[in-house]
Amino acid sequence: VSSRPMNKETTQIVEKLLASPQKIVIVGHKNPDGDAVGSCLGLSFFLKSLGHNATVIMPNDFPDFLKWMPRCEEIGIYEKEVQKSTEIVNASDIIFTLDFNSLDRVGDFEGVLKAASAKFVMIDHHQQPADYAVATYSDVKMSSTSEMVYHFMDALGEADKLSKEIAINLYTGIMTDTGSFRFSSSSPTTHRVAAKLIEAGAESAIINQKVYDTNSPERMKLLGVALNNLVILPEMHTAYITMTQKELDDHNFKKGDTEGFVNYALSVKGVVFAAIFIENKQESIVKISLRSKGDFSVNDFARNHYSGGGHINAAGGKSSQDLNNTINEFISILPRYKNELTDAL
Ligand code: 5GP
Ligand code: MN
Numbered sequence: 001v002s003s004r005p006m007n008k009e010t011t012q013i014v015e016k017l018l019a020s021p022q023k024i025v026i027v028g029h030k031n032p033d034g035d036a037v038g039s040c041l042g043l044s045f046f047l048k049s050l051g052h053n054a055t056v057i058m059p060n061d062f063p064d065f066l067k068w069m070p071r072c073e074e075i076g077i078y079e080k081e082v083q084k085s086t087e088i089v090n091a092s093d094i095i096f097t098l099d100f101n102s103l104d105r106v107g108d109f110e111g112v113l114k115a116a117s118a119k120f121v122m123i124d125h126h127q128q129p130a131d132y133a134v135a136t137y138s139d140v141k142m143s144s145t146s147e148m149v150y151h152f153m154d155a156l157g158e159a160d161k162l163s164k165e166i167a168i169n170l171y172t173g174i175m176t177d178t179g180s181f182r183f184s185s186s187s188p189t190t191h192r193v194a195a196k197l198i199e200a201g202a203e204s205a206i207i208n209q210k211v212y213d214t215n216s217p218e219r220m221k222l223l224g225v226a227l228n229n230l231v232i233l234p235e236m237h238t239a240y241i242t243m244t245q246k247e248l249d250d251h252n253f254k255k256g257d258t259e260g261f262v263n264y265a266l267s268v269k270g271v272v273f274a275a276i277f278i279e280n281k282q283e284s285i286v287k288i289s290l291r292s293k294g295d296f297s298v299n300d301f302a303r304n305h306y307s308g309g310g311h312i313n314a315a316g317g318k319s320s321q322d323l324n325n326t327i328n329e330f331i332s333i334l335p336r337y338k339n340e341l342t343d344a345l
Contacts, residue, residue, distance in 0.1 A: 029100035038173025063256025101126035146173025164201030171202035239265035
């Protein structure tokens, strides 16, 4: 599926929708990351500055390392306030869905969104966008949905509404989704947008510190366990990490603690494909995060084997088998990809 840019037609549809004050709900994906939180909050302050009533509702809670983001305490959490969230959605005129490509990415919140009479607008950079919105701004080449929110404001001729609050939120989203501007998704335009955000008051050093330098001692110990569990399969150019529920429990695991662990597997010389398998006894699943270098598509891998998806170089999914069987299956699948893995770089 090709990209659906913020062209004249989409811009006009959005302008029409926003011509008078609207009740707007903004939703990010389940297990919200920095980009989901940053893009949703940034967009909400922008829409408020245009005179709309805007509320951010996430399907479930977001990690503690993001809990300093400007006015993040105003975010509603569906899982914690089902009734209230449902009422707000039912009373809304417009629902913006950000940083996901299909309504099943919001977990149990999906039914509420599907039953809503509001019109949908999608802003997202994942592959294969679904077709539920009256206006779809989808571009898989974009670094982040947060960058897209800036382009969205610009397309509406309202880039001057960029406040310090919006800038900090969008900068955090871009920074976290690009691994601090490391991934190939960081384009010259991404850097230009980042520069504008810094000029508007997003202080890069402080934001980096707040996101990356707040590890708990338990998380550092858990990282030690993860690195100890690292398995390297040199012939397959693959490395993977496993985390059992017990290992998580023993280290007082909190949401977000394993964020980024998979990148250590990818950082091994010669490895082009990295995976982390995290046991979740409560949901009876193994949650899987996949990363790659070069042309090897983990989006395809996640879609084919783990009912998931994402981007070419970062994707995820889940398995309903136990951890051991999930790993055995993973190892048995790899030889089919040997040529692709060998030629990825
Ligand atoms: P992460 O591994 O950091 O959780 O996610 C990496 C990328 O894959 C993100 O863009 C995320 O939205 C996507 N992703 C993660 N898990 C799933 C999943 O279960 N289904 C789909 N469709 N995408 C996922
Ligand atoms: Mn994103």
